[in-house]
Amino acid sequence: MKKMLSSVQLDSNQRTILVLRLSSLIFFFSSFQSSHGYPSRTHIFIYAACSQEKYQPNSPFEGNLNSFLTSVVSSSSEVTYNSFAIGNGSSTTEEGTVYGLYQCRGDLHPIDCSKCVARSVNQIGLVCPYALGASFQLEGCYVRYEHSGDFLGKLDTSIRYKKCSKAVTNDVEFFRRRDDVLADLQAANGFRVSSSGLVQGFAQCLGDLSVSDCSSCLVDAVGKLKSMCGSAAAADVFLGQCYARYWASGYFDESDSSNNDEVGKSVAIIVGVFGGLAVLVVLLSICKKAAVRFSKDDWRVFWFS
Template sequence: MLRSLQLYSTHKTIPALSLTSLFFLFFSLSNHGCIYCVRAHIFIYAGCSQEKYQPNSLFEGNLNSLLASVVSSSSEATYNTFAIGNGTSTPPEGVVYGLYQCRGDLKIIDCSRCIQSAVNQIGLVCPYSYGAALQLEGCYLRYEHIDFLGQLDTGLRYKKCSKSVNNDVEFFRRRDDVLADLPTAIGFKVSSSGSVQGYAQCLGDLSSADCSSCLTDVVGKLKILCGSAAAAEVYLGKCYARYWASGYYDFSSDSSNVDDVGKTVAIIVGVIAGLAILIVLLSVCCKAMD
């Protein structure tokens, strides 16, 4: 269940990838010069259950089927839910539930790339976990062996606050206008007032009432946790919200969150990309010598 997912900011041991996975991850992160699309792959946070499943178990087979379905579905829809083994003779320990969702302003092709990246990374940051959640800037992926779908969860997952803005009455007025507008979202909402912009989104499995409740909560936490920050973002279990003043979209964190896992994944991905390029070059050279 959700409460079993442990959020962390410490390094995790990441298992080696197969050659096929190296190429798949490398090309899924290639966005043909699209700077905005690259941002979609930025690591935000992850959570892993302490329970571990055994290799080659029924759960692992069903999880692989779920993740394959997630990748396939993401080329056609920006949100979907799954239940593998539910309502059948499958033992409880083999059942897996999952969902994915992309940010509402992402095009379907960029959504699919983001989800492919998330599918590749979730096994790296949460190896053999019975439950895992991974939030990238452009998309979210989660699976569990217990049904979590449709359940409201306003637990804090991640916050990030920029430096404070002092004595800027106009900024605070504009920011408050944006934050007052965000809880009216049905799914995904973009709002702006002068030089301040923001957006908010609920996961698609929430009812309208639960979505509104979650967004009201997250906006309140933005003000409490980040105070007078020029830019801030807060992620709860089933929704998130973000605002920024002009020029502060890419802001440095002043919070205590240390994204060591994200840095670890970034390093691994960088090494993988380098290896993939090297392998391609060696392959070309070998063919040229034949």
């Protein structure tokens, strides 16, 4: 944190940009509304992952990262998936190149997709400050960037996040319906919604996966849902490049995730802390500039005239 604060104090433009971003975030968090409809749930935080390696402020990587994040927001108003290589093949050194992608849930309207991605972009730098690589998953969209492009199109079934609700006991009909839904989901190519009776679910692969790799990823995700969540009435499993989810009617709501949202609470705390610090830095800067404008004689005129 000391490193981040010292870089903020170096440049007034950086302070201004930080405050603007934090202001939008504070407004975003204050406008949370409880809803059971999927489009309005796109802002819900799922998980974030940050690399331990850091980049230096004002480095070529930071400039390319800002270009990537701007391109992501612009592109998301037109298509639900896109990948980028910023600085590749230019005069920028290899270490300064940024590779990344974003993807929205397949059923989102472009307007909702763009809003979701913009929220992710505004938060990723706060949750993963100066990270050379980061992943950020909201309910409705996903953003990832790295300093190496070897992750693009490469099958990754490592677990990033899981959530299992309370178990359903001795409900043969539920398990039959759930298995029907999961069997349908693992056959998806890209994004698929499925339902059977009161059980619903959906699954999605990243857009850079081949059909065969998408199938392999979803089979793995469904297998993990069954093995890790057992008889849960609702369950989510997010792997490196795909996810699968199911729920019984009435289980997919805010209360179901209340005990599994500690990271989400941390995001809100980070926003509040850095918001207060940023405002304090700007106020001190304004006071300092005001003081410089007055010489000692000027102060005498101000106080005694």
